[in-house]
Amino acid sequence: xxxxHSKTYLGGTATPKIAFIQHxxxxxxxxxxxxxxxxARTRGTRLTPVRRRVLEILLEKxxxxxxxxxxxRLATDGFGNQPPVAYRALNFLVKQGLVHRIQQLNAFTACxxxxxxHTPAFLICKECNVVAEANTAPVRRxxxxxxxxxxxxxxxxxIEAIGLCPRCQGSVI
Amino acid sequence: xxxxHSKTYLGGTATPKIAFIQHxxxxxxxxxxxxxxxxARTRGTRLTPVRRRVLEILLEKxxxxxxxxxxxRLATDGFGNQPPVAYRALNFLVKQGLVHRIQQLNAFTACxxxxxxHTPAFLICKECNVVAEANTAPVRRxxxxxxxxxxxxxxxxxIEAIGLCPRCQGSVI
DNA sequence: ATTGACACGTTATAATATAACACTCATAAG
DNA sequence: CTTATGAGTGTTATATTATAACGTGTCAAT
Ligand SMILES: [Zn+2]
Ligand SMILES: [Zn+2]
Ligand SMILES: [Zn+2]
Ligand SMILES: [Zn+2]
Numbered sequence: 145x146x147x148x149h150s151k152t153y154l155g156g157t158a159t160p161k162i163a164f165i166q167h168x169x170x171x172x173x174x175x176x177x178x179x180x181x182x183x184a185r186t187r188g189t190r191l192t193p194v195r196r197r198v199l200e201i202l203l204e205k206x207x208x209x210x211x212x213x214x215x216x217r218l219a220t221d222g223f224g225n226q227p228p229v230a231y232r233a234l235n236f237l238v239k240q241g242l243v244h245r246i247q248q249l250n251a252f253t254a255c256x257x258x259x260x261x262h263t264p265a266f267l268i269c270k271e272c273n274v275v276a277e278a279n280t281a282p283v284r285r286x287x288x289x290x291x292x293x294x295x296x297x298x299x300x301x302x303i304e305a306i307g308l309c310p311r312c313q314g315s316v317i
Numbered sequence: 318x319x320x321x322h323s324k325t326y327l328g329g330t331a332t333p334k335i336a337f338i339q340h341x342x343x344x345x346x347x348x349x350x351x352x353x354x355x356x357a358r359t360r361g362t363r364l365t366p367v368r369r370r371v372l373e374i375l376l377e378k379x380x381x382x383x384x385x386x387x388x389x390r391l392a393t394d395g396f397g398n399q400p401p402v403a404y405r406a407l408n409f410l411v412k413q414g415l416v417h418r419i420q421q422l423n424a425f426t427a428c429x430x431x432x433x434x435h436t437p438a439f440l441i442c443k444e445c446n447v448v449a450e451a452n453t454a455p456v457r458r459x460x461x462x463x464x465x466x467x468x469x470x471x472x473x474x475x476i477e478a479i480g481l482c483p484r485c486q487g488s489v490i
Numbered sequence: 491a492t493t494g495a496c497a498c499g500t501t502a503t504a505a506t507a508t509a510a511c512a513c514t515c516a517t518a519a520g
Numbered sequence: 521c522t523t524a525t526g527a528g529t530g531t532t533a534t535a536t537t538a539t540a541a542c543g544t545g546t547c548a549a550t
Contacts, residue, residue, distance in 0.1 A: 192528065194529075224531075225530095228529085229530070232528080
């Protein structure tokens with residue numbers, strides 16, 4: 145079975161583990177585009193052609209892309225081909241929670257669960273470059289406890305793990 | 318009382334919370350330099366003049382510095398003033414666990430607990446830029462559990478929190 | 491003496507990111 | 521209607537961060 149189509153989507157939300165599994169990614173992507181449009185309408189923000197196109201490009205795969213790679217794609221699509229074009233769209237999408245920035249890669253990846261602000265942990269496969277978003281409630285709880293013991297008030301935090309995804313653990317030399 | 322000299326050092330090791338507290342930082346720094354030299358001897362690595370100077374510079378404060386700021390300091394000290402000089406020394410120190418890289422700032426900070434390889438969580442004050450290293454055992458445990466549920470094998474991970482340190486929580490506008 | 495490994499200095503360039511300004515277009519006052 | 525006003529885009533230029541590649545000196549092992 146190549147696709148796990150209807151069964152894996154619950155209320156329009158992909159399970160996070162889907163990134164590492166073969167799945168009907170076209171569905172995955174179009175589902176998120178629809179949610180992005182809904183969010184924009186709800187919030188009164190504008191999902192303009194450039195912004196929409198950037199999100200589409202990032203949604204093509206469960207991997208992160210550098211700003212300049214996105215830019216090149218935009219250019220071939222007839223949009224401006226100077227860095228600010230890409231960075232502005234990316235920054236907008238990040239602010240809206242539709243895209244996450246992966247610090248370790250200086251790259252961007254489409255959010256696979258756009259909703260209320262969430263800051264997932266990222267699992268980044270160093271072989272296939274696939275990025276998955278893990279729920280961080282317990283991780284954050286532990287981090288907050290550590291911060292509390294310093295009387296440090298966390299405002300935002302970044303959690304990124306590099307390693308091997310299930311698929312690539314088998315195929316390593 | 319300005320210093321909490323002898324009481325805060327236990328077996329030559331500063332408590333991690335010290336970064337956010339007034340303390341005898343000269344002691345703090347010289348203590349770590351000694352440990353760095355010992356480590357180098359033990360491991361058969363060379364703490365050359367440039368490398369040593371870079372560590373000294375980073376040890377001047379509990380803050381992170383960009384590679385180019387380090388480089389400028391090196392240049393005024395008569396070392397080479399081209400980027401590779403700084404980056405090579407920094408990369409060496411990072412590999413030896415004597416310096417940590419702060420991803421969110423593209424900057425480097427001296428390790429305040431150099432010993433066997435450890436990967437702390439960083440608490441970064443956005444007001445005063447002080448960086449503290451928090452112990453991450455519980456955080457990492459939680460992260461590993463999350464990764465396990467993906468069958469993802471973590472190789473290394475980055476945990477960085479931005480926020481306000483205890484001192485700066487009072488003095489915010 | 492010769493070799494090889496390592497560190498350092500230098501030149502040049504790559505990769506990532508932002509500042510600043512001009513133009514368009516939509517919408518809101520006047 | 522027309523005239524601000526603001527948001528978004530495109531462009532030029534530049535800033536910031538990082539590495540590639542090559543030559544030289546030092547020192548230990550052969
Ligand atoms: Zn998908
Ligand atoms: Zn993989
Ligand atoms: Zn100190
Ligand atoms: Zn502070």
